[in-house]
Amino acid sequence: DTEVTQTPKHLVMGMTNKKSLKCEQHMGHRAMYWYKQKAKKPPELMFVYSYEKLSINESVPSRFSPECPNSSLLNLHLHALQPEDSALYLCASSQETSGRTTQYFGPGTRLTVL
């Protein structure tokens, strides 16, 4: 089973709202990732967690706040977003970040900021 689940599938929020995206995997993977994908563009790496510790932050604005409560869960907290943050947010996981690095993606959360 190589399933990564993400909730919600769709999210519409105003610029003053606070919301969270959730990601879950039960493959025993110890690395989890957040990507942002704009229409007709490739995914762009935002954050990498390795063994529940943030290991890569690609200079993402502080209005995006990641959290890894345990090895199976990854959250992305959203606050004071801008309309240009509207995109597909993808979560992925891999066994680790070195060696067995095959990343498996979830279906994404389609975010619209009004």
Next chain:
Amino acid sequence: GENVEQHPSTLSVQEGDSAVIKCTYSDSASNYFPWYKQELGKGPQLIIDIRSNVGEKKDQRIAVTLNKTAKHFSLHITETQPEDSAVYFCAASILGDMRFGAGTRLTVKP
């Protein structure tokens, strides 16, 4: 940082023909090269990958080749079918830091 270039951006083939997509990367430290297929409204799905100690890998109708010296790798799909129509992304990765090419929209005409 790593920069991945992918060509062509669009590719249209007749059913049964072969399709080839090419990528180049800039960072010689990259050691893992996956290919993903993304259908409309879905997340990327891994179709094949190759590591830097291997030159070629094949899985049924799909093959990938890697030339480390030239820093390029290619995806080959033989006997294409309409269900192969999708956007294909190549990627290069170092320690989980994965960078994608711009994508190729493949259309297989029946």
